[in-house]
Amino acid sequence: xxxxxxxxxxxxxxxxxxxxxxxxxxxxxxxxxxxxxxxxxxxxxxxxxxxxxxxxxxxxxxxxxxxxxxxxxxxxxxxxxxxxxxxxxxxxxxxxxxxxxxxxxxxxxxxxxxxxxxxxxxxxxxxxxxxxxxxxxxxxxxxxxxxxxxxxxxxxxxxxxxxxxxxxxxxxxxxxxxxxxxxxxxxxxxxxxxxxxxxxxxxxxxxxxxxxxxxxxxxxxxxxxxxxxxxxxxxxxxxxxxxxxxxxxxxxxxxxxxxxxxxxxxxxxxxxxxxxxxxxxxxxxxxxxxxx
Amino acid sequence: xxxxxxxxxxxxxxxxxxxxxxxxxxxxxxxxxxxxxxxxxxxxxxxxxxxxxxxxxxxxxxxxxxxxxxxxxxxxxxxxxxxxxxxxxxxxxxxxxxxxxxxxxxxxxxxxxxxxxxxxxxxxxxxxxxxxxxxxxxxxxxxxxxxxxxxxxxxxxxxxxxxxxxxxxxxxxxxxxxxxxxxxxxxxxxxxxxxxxxxxxxxxxxxxxxxxxxxxxxxxxxxxxxxxxxxxxxx
Numbered sequence: 001x002x003x004x005x006x007x008x009x010x011x012x013x014x015x016x017x018x019x020x021x022x023x024x025x026x027x028x029x030x031x032x033x034x035x036x037x038x039x040x041x042x043x044x045x046x047x048x049x050x051x052x053x054x055x056x057x058x059x060x061x062x063x064x065x066x067x068x069x070x071x072x073x074x075x076x077x078x079x080x081x082x083x084x085x086x087x088x089x090x091x092x093x094x095x096x097x098x099x100x101x102x103x104x105x106x107x108x109x110x111x112x113x114x115x116x117x118x119x120x121x122x123x124x125x126x127x128x129x130x131x132x133x134x135x136x137x138x139x140x141x142x143x144x145x146x147x148x149x150x151x152x153x154x155x156x157x158x159x160x161x162x163x164x165x166x167x168x169x170x171x172x173x174x175x176x177x178x179x180x181x182x183x184x185x186x187x188x189x190x191x192x193x194x195x196x197x198x199x200x201x202x203x204x205x206x207x208x209x210x211x212x213x214x215x216x217x218x219x220x221x222x223x224x225x226x227x228x229x230x231x232x233x234x235x236x237x238x239x240x241x242x243x244x245x246x247x248x249x250x251x252x253x254x255x256x257x258x259x260x261x262x263x264x265x266x267x268x269x270x271x272x273x274x275x276x277x278x279x280x281x282x283x284x285x286x287x288x289x290x291x292x
Numbered sequence: 293x294x295x296x297x298x299x300x301x302x303x304x305x306x307x308x309x310x311x312x313x314x315x316x317x318x319x320x321x322x323x324x325x326x327x328x329x330x331x332x333x334x335x336x337x338x339x340x341x342x343x344x345x346x347x348x349x350x351x352x353x354x355x356x357x358x359x360x361x362x363x364x365x366x367x368x369x370x371x372x373x374x375x376x377x378x379x380x381x382x383x384x385x386x387x388x389x390x391x392x393x394x395x396x397x398x399x400x401x402x403x404x405x406x407x408x409x410x411x412x413x414x415x416x417x418x419x420x421x422x423x424x425x426x427x428x429x430x431x432x433x434x435x436x437x438x439x440x441x442x443x444x445x446x447x448x449x450x451x452x453x454x455x456x457x458x459x460x461x462x463x464x465x466x467x468x469x470x471x472x473x474x475x476x477x478x479x480x481x482x483x484x485x486x487x488x489x490x491x492x493x494x495x496x497x498x499x500x501x502x503x504x505x506x507x508x509x510x511x512x513x514x515x516x517x518x519x520x521x522x523x524x525x526x527x
Contacts, residue, residue: 168387169394172380179378182340184366184395184445 019250020150028198034174044220045109050203064127072200079199126211235286299348323498371447381427392444432463
């Protein structure tokens, strides 16, 4: 019982917190996958840039809260520029071009960050301090705040996709972009908007997780691997699937660290992905034909 | 209303259309007949702007449209009911119809209500299925939805690509009656059909396409009786 309350329960909560933040990252990735037909390799770097944009804003304003607004806006604007100048000319080519492009963008962003901010590890102070006694244990307030805000964001995203015209346009573009254009929708604009939104969400996840993890130019690489696994497990292109898979991976990773060192946990996560794909090749909620 | 002059087009480096000329006048229903793989769907895609013509001229109501994007062409009043319907399977009937309104600049509550009433007047079945996902509809219902979608847009020229394909005879009759009804309301229709009998029963005139060119044209009555029709279409 002591083991349960003192060790298992906090670790389970850690997993929930991490899963919710991972969900923000994976949702943007899965939407872009649906639109472009390729994984956006630069997504992890947008996550990293979110943390650095946050640090820069905090340096100027001394406020984490201002940074929480500014970072996604700045990275979202970078997303607009990137989409219009580099991705748009490639839409009529094979998806492979997009794959190579996003891979190159990832390198550019990562090295760009190293040039501007240097390679050393940085920390962000949590804006919410202290801890709360609950369920017989003490739990840091910032993590509770993180769980609350991530869940609220996920709910807001769900409302956006189901209740607003803009959200329905994005879903329709994921399903059949050409037909949507033929109905009178400026689809290139939908693409730009989606890419910007996905970049802003990644940036938000980057800054929100910064007080728990550390900030350095390579930080996106590890996260993106997990986010890829989440998207694959959720069923490529399925938004609901991504959120479910994000919680599964978040909690699994968190619990496994109790018994294994981090390298083995990474291997175990891949093992789980392979097992799930053997049983359900399209992931939890994959549709037929997404990959064709 | 629609004028196609010597249009050449294709996919990648593969030419499909070799100089197609065709006219559709205001208020007419025109059939475009021909066997599989003769370029009928390619022509529809070119008119809608999905494919760019390599040569030749496309005009809608006197305005050149070759080189415009599909959404610009849709906003001029051209609607496409595509081959295989292409409704959005993960979206509900309501969301699919709502997207039909995208070509309209004025999306006021009043116009929306009118258009919904109009669509439900023709297809009461869609009202019953309003909150169901598109993929749960039967083939005939999906076809109704694809037609309802361009009705929401208030398209003045509707391009229909094989609307009766794969439908049961009773549903073919429903679709046929709808096309007749649209025509009575002043909508112009260009209809691609495998089923020449159905097409010629609704349309005023027809063209026969073979290997990327128009090989025969005439009023429906003439096409029905001509030996050329039998030879080219095998009916």
